[in-house]
Amino acid sequence: MSTPTTTRAYASPVDHVAYGHYGPGRLHLSPQWNRPLYPFQGRVSADGSTGFRAEPGRYHLYAAWVCPYAHRVAIVRKLKGLEDVISLSYVDDERDGRGWAFRERRGADPVNGFTLLEQAYDATEKGYGGHISVPVLWDRHTGAIVSNNFPDITIDLATQFEQWAGSSADLYPAELRPEINKLNAWIYHDVNAGVSRVGRAGTEDDRERERHVVVSALERLDAQLAERRFLTGDTITESDVRLWVTLARFDEHNRGHLISERKLADFEHLWPYARDLYQRPAFRETTEGLTAAWDEPHGRDR
Known part of the structure; x- marks a missing residue:
């Protein structure tokens, strides 16, 4: 069982000369790497039937301010009022070939005193x-990673800690799960991962094809929000969280019209919807770098 550390250990500064850039070879070093990209897929359950029982003070989240998939867990944790139940810390914004690290800008690792997140992975396997x-998602009891499979982590935070949740928000209501699951699947492919595919496209034809996928998805969502305050109706769900993390970064991704000639503000319903979410502490306090325009009246109270 790991215990909180008082050591404030930090990794050395980012050094691409000494360590290279993150990525090359990192995905295929294990001898039998016939595994998912996110191979640690344990689940937390309220009754402990999964082997990981939901308990206050047992779990810790490692996140990054700059990662949209990690951004989700910070939002859901706050929406559910779990700040005193599940601890959270951030890695540094930059990484070299060593991967994510703990540096003074974002603070030390408060649980294990690791300087590199790789140490958490190595402690697990x-x-x-x-x-x-x-x-x-780190388990203090076993001293190992429960999960790095980001789609599962927020679902478990949203559903398995009700006994200690400080909020009644139901982000994954049973009656809406088929709709939410369907929304989440295509939001992930066409929007969340879509903006990354545009940036990685090797040819102009590939880039145009991927741009079309993203813009078409945003237009579809814009039309859906003409009739609804949130994606599935009158309350925020997992789908809104998953879309938000890309909308909050859209203009940054779109710099130089990489994706679309339109900015987010040019979408009639997506723009006020995104600003509506931003007024809520769970979204505002976990997001950095947005301009004053996000504070303008959004007119979605209905």
């Missing part, structure tokens, strides 16, 4: 050679 990703 000696010699781990795969992708070092965030978010990570």
Whole structure:
């Protein structure tokens, strides 16, 4: 069982000369790497039937301010009022070939005193050679990672800690789960991952094809929000969280019209919807770098 550390240990500064850039070879170093990209897929359950019982003070989240997938866990944790139940810390914004690290800008690792997130992976599986990703859900009892599979982590936070939740928000209501699951699947493919595919496109034809996917998805969402305050109706769900993390970064991704000639503000319903979410502490206090325009009246109270 890991215990909170008082050591404030930090990694050395980012050094691409000494360590290279993150990525090359990182996904295929394990001898039998016939595994998912996010291979730690434990689940937390209220009754402990999964082997990881929901308990206050047992779990810690490692996140990154700059990672949209890690951003989700910070939002859901706050929406559910779990700040005193599940602890959270951040890795540094920059990484070299060593992967995510703990530096003074974002603070030390308060649980294990690690300087590199890779140490958490190695503590879980000696010699781990795969992708070092965030978010990570860490179990203090076993001293190991429960999950780095980001779609599962927020679902478990939203549903398995009700006994200690400080909010009645139901982000994954049973009656809406088929709709939410369907929304989440295409939001992930066409929007969350879509903006990344545009940036990675190797040819102009590929880029145009991927741009079309993203813009078409945003237009579809814009039309859906003409009739609804949130994606599934009158309350915020997992789908809104998953879309928000890309909308909050859209203009940054779109710099130089990489994706669309339109900014987010040019979408009639997506723009006030995104500003509506931003007024809520769970979204505002977990997001950095937005301009004053996000504070303008959004006119979605209905």
